[in-house]
Amino acid sequence: MxxxxxxxxxxxxxxxxxxxxxxxxxxxxxxxxxxxxxxxxxxxxxxxxxxxxxxxxxxxxxxxxxxxxxxxxxxxxxxxxxxxxxxxxxxxxxxxxxxxxxxxxxxxxxxxxxxxxxxxxxxxxxxxxxxxxxxxxxxxxxxxxxxxxxxxxxxxxxxxxxxxxxxxxxxxxxxxxxxxxxxxxxxxxxxxxxxxxxxxxxxxxxxxxxxxxxxxxxxxxxxxxxxxxxxxxxxxxxxxxxxxxxxxxxxxxxxxxxxxxxxxxxxxxxxxxxxxxxxxxxxxxxxxxxxxxxxxxxxxxxxxxxxxxxxxxxxxxxxxxxxxxxxxxxxxxxxxxxxxxxxxxxxxxxxxxxxxxxxxxxxxxxxxxxxxxxxxxxxxxxxxxxxxxxxxxxIKPEPGSMEGIEEASDLTAPVLLIGFGRMGQIVSQPLLARGHHISAIETDTEMIQAAETFGFKVWYGDGARLDVLHAAGAGRASLIVVAVDKAETTTRIVELLKDEFPLVPVLARAFDRGHALELVNKGVDWQIRETFESAVAMGREALLRLGADEDEADELIEGMRARDRERFAVQTVEGIYGGRDLLLGNRGQQGH
CATH class of the missing domain: 1.20.1530.20 (Na+/H+ antiporter like fold)
Incomplete structure (x- = not known):
């Protein structure tokens, strides 16, 4: 009006x-x-x-x-x-x-x-x-x-x-x-x-x-x-x-x-x-x-x-x-x-x-x-x-203040964590609790400084650069976790790691189904879509609050997981890498 x-x-x-x-x-x-x-x-x-x-x-x-x-x-x-x-x-x-x-x-x-x-x-x-x-x-x-x-x-x-x-x-x-x-x-x-x-x-x-x-x-x-x-x-x-x-x-x-x-x-x-x-x-x-x-x-x-x-x-x-x-x-x-x-x-x-x-x-x-x-x-x-x-x-953005920040150089911890944002911080907790030593690298200087205030040492380093990966000890690591928040950066890092260090297991954070399929194609050893598990947990809780008992809820969730695995395997074989996280259909039915 x-x-x-x-x-x-x-x-x-x-x-x-x-x-x-x-x-x-x-x-x-x-x-x-x-x-x-x-x-x-x-x-x-x-x-x-x-x-x-x-x-x-x-x-x-x-x-x-x-x-x-x-x-x-x-x-x-x-x-x-x-x-x-x-x-x-x-x-x-x-x-x-x-x-x-x-x-x-x-x-x-x-x-x-x-x-x-x-x-x-x-x-x-x-x-x-x-x-x-x-x-x-x-x-x-x-x-x-x-x-x-x-x-x-x-x-x-x-x-x-x-x-x-x-x-x-x-x-x-x-x-x-x-x-x-x-x-x-x-x-x-x-x-x-x-x-x-x-x-x-x-x-x-x-x-x-x-x-x-x-x-x-x-x-x-x-x-x-x-x-x-x-x-x-x-x-x-x-x-x-x-x-x-x-x-x-x-x-x-x-x-x-x-x-x-x-x-x-x-x-x-x-x-x-x-x-x-x-x-x-x-x-x-x-x-x-x-x-x-x-x-x-x-x-x-x-x-x-x-x-x-x-x-x-x-x-x-x-x-x-x-x-x-x-x-x-x-x-x-x-x-x-x-x-x-x-x-x-x-x-x-x-x-x-x-x-x-x-x-x-x-x-x-x-x-x-x-x-x-x-x-x-x-x-x-x-x-x-x-x-x-x-x-x-x-005008390219300037890097943040490097005061008190050390660049990755000759790190030797058995676990290399690339990316110390929301997901990287959570992934590190059970590993540290079990006594594993972690070398973490990150490009966000504010995040590095914030981690320092909590007593956690994070080094500055761009995981998408091969020289930084060598300096961060990727070749000597027993496990590498890629937890950066940009899909294209994750893909680039996985490519470098699997080309240069093919024997080191690489776990990676995927943005969605299409990105997960792409990472599998690049040779990643294990990937997880960043919202998948939280969505599964929320779906299970919704079932419980709507009257399902725990056994029935677990059965339904497991059926959903099985359909997702089957569909993911089919898409991997067929080379379909553009799909989003769509799981339609009831029980035994599967939609695209």
Whole structure:
């Protein structure tokens, strides 16, 4: 419904919604995003390109991109609500140093650097301050989407970026107040007016916290007991949008209100249900936001003011990246993380549109300057996915700190364990309990250092290199266990071991049935699919809890194991290595 409302302005028949417009939006996304992802360019760039293609400067299906952006900003709001659901209050409190330390440092230094772009181009100091400050506010939508696609949302470096984004969301409030102060006659605004605005904002936060702690959970319990399924979805949207409207009324950002609502519900028993209800709307609206940004790229303004824009875009982005890199290095982040953060956060963001519009309203910016700055922000958004692609192709990840880590050299233990992750650690326990000596090698330096804190010695070494295998004592070992977590790496290691040390038994971790068959073909002595035994144990427990006695459960499980062995043997003989773990059929029947 939100998408339909957003494109209603493009309807050809007054008083109704033109479904053709909705179809165009959906078709543009469905066609462009898979193509761009297939080409390795990412979904964000696909949405932006699709928006440009169907907007005023493309096929002309839409003329007013801003109306779509205003509605689609709800996608950013819902995104932050879902992030808030993952942030328990205790976890958020533990991030306070990064939010108010790292975030404040980056914002202040970036503002100090970026205001000089406008000044050097000859613009007034107030306008230069506003233009630089707007570019400091990073695009939450783009960065969050990139973090999600790169599976870095829950990593330490991902949490640091999220902390900075949260501070920037908070910073929009004093920045908007500062714009009013910089306006002609703004200094005459009374202190009581400012204090009133601050008090209203704090009051809205208090109301939201009270509702989150004492009202929301009882409301969801009541709805779960008496309400229909669709009413629960409506309630989830009510919470998100209600919190956003409340924060907006208090002069705060809608995204911050949704985030706080998520945090307050993060310990609720309905957390997962809320996330499932909101997720589809979040994805569609966030995609619609990127489509709107693509449509809003005004090529006429770019052509008219190309010189200013051509200077400003690289100037703003390069200065901002330098500040982000320096802040990251000063706060003890390694070089690889600092560069990645600088590239991810190099663009201006959607809150800059709000800041520039406010500055234009107060007379700090002229309409033409606002149009130029909006184009600069949008171009920086478009360039970010391309910069990420270049970053990933040109900059190889640095190895972690090698402090206190020794490389594998002349190891002599009878058991060589390659990979000390989740499976490797578990495999080692019964061997150590029986008194066997183990040489363990691993490429994850953080894992090696963590093992050291528990008194377990792990050496640094890449098992996919023959010289490392020799140094790790593979030729002298009585047994080798390959427990790395990447299928292609496991296959490569097994190939090397069976070619160079054919008499040493090799046990290997397989990803799935197809990978297990491939390892057998490479000569591995024994393999185990990484989820097979845990799934068998869970199936047996399910039978017991559904009324089967232990003998019957064991008989059924053994029958399943027998069918699996028979099928595996047939596939091995026939050379079928692409199968997944599919065991269909009842009792004596076997399916593919």
């Amino acid at each position: 939100a998408a339909e409302a957003a494109v209603a302005e493009a309807a050809h028949h007054a008083g109704g919604v033109d479904l053709t417009s909705v179809v165009v939006l959906l078709a543009a996304a469905v066609v462009a995003v898979p193509l761009f992802r297939r080409a390795g360019l990412g979904s964000v760039l696909g949405y932006l390109a699709a928006g440009l293609a169907i907007g005023p400067w493309g096929l002309g299906f839409f003329q007013d991109a801003q109306s779509i952006i205003h509605v689609a900003e709800l996608g950013v709001v819902m995104f932050l609500f879902i992030i808030g659901l993952e942030m328990q209050p205790s976890r958020l409190w533990s991030m306070r140093g990064e939010i108010f330390g790292l975030g404040l440092l980056q914002v202040v230094l970036a503002i100090g650097a970026l205001i000089w772009v406008g000044i050097l181009l000859g613009y007034p100091a107030a306008a230069s301050f506003v233009s630089g400050t707007g570019f400091v506010l990073t695009s939450t939508a783009i960065v969050m989407q990139m973090l999600e696609e790169r599976h870095e949302m829950a990593t330490p470096k991902g949490r640091r970026i999220i902390s900075i984004l949260l501070f920037e969301d908070l910073a929009i409030v004093p920045l908007l107040a500062l714009v009013a102060f910089l306006a002609p006659g703004g200094a005459e605004t009374t202190m009581s007016d400012r204090l009133t605005g601050v008090a209203i904002g704090i009051g809205c936060i208090v109301v939201l916290v009270f509702a989150g702690r004492y009202l929301l959970d009882p409301m969801f319990r009541l709805l779960a007991r008496f309400g229909a399924r669709e009413v629960m979805t409506a309630a989830a949207l009510l919470v998100v949008l209600g919190a956003a409207v409340l924060m907006q009324a208090g002069g705060l950002s809608m995204a911050m209100g949704a985030f706080l609502a998520g945090v307050l519900l993060s310990e609720s028993s309905f957390r997962h249900q809320l996330e499932a209800d909101v997720e589809p709307f979040r994805g569609l609206l966030l995609g619609l936001f990127f489509l709107g940004v693509g449509m809003a790229l005004d090529l006429a303004i770019i052509a008219k003011n190309w010189a200013v824009i051509a200077i400003s875009v690289p100037a703003f982005m390069i200065l901002k990246m330098l500040v982000i890199y320096l802040v990251a290095r000063v706060t003890k982040s390694d070089r690889a993380e600092a560069i990645e953060r600088a590239v991810l956060m190099a663009q201006g963001g959607e809150f800059a549109f709000v800041l520039y519009a406010s500055a234009t309203q107060f007379g700090v910016l002229e309409p033409e300057w606002n149009a130029n700055l909006t184009a600069i922000i949008i171009i920086s958004m478009v360039l970010t996915p391309l910069m990420i692609i270049l970053h990933d192709r040109l």
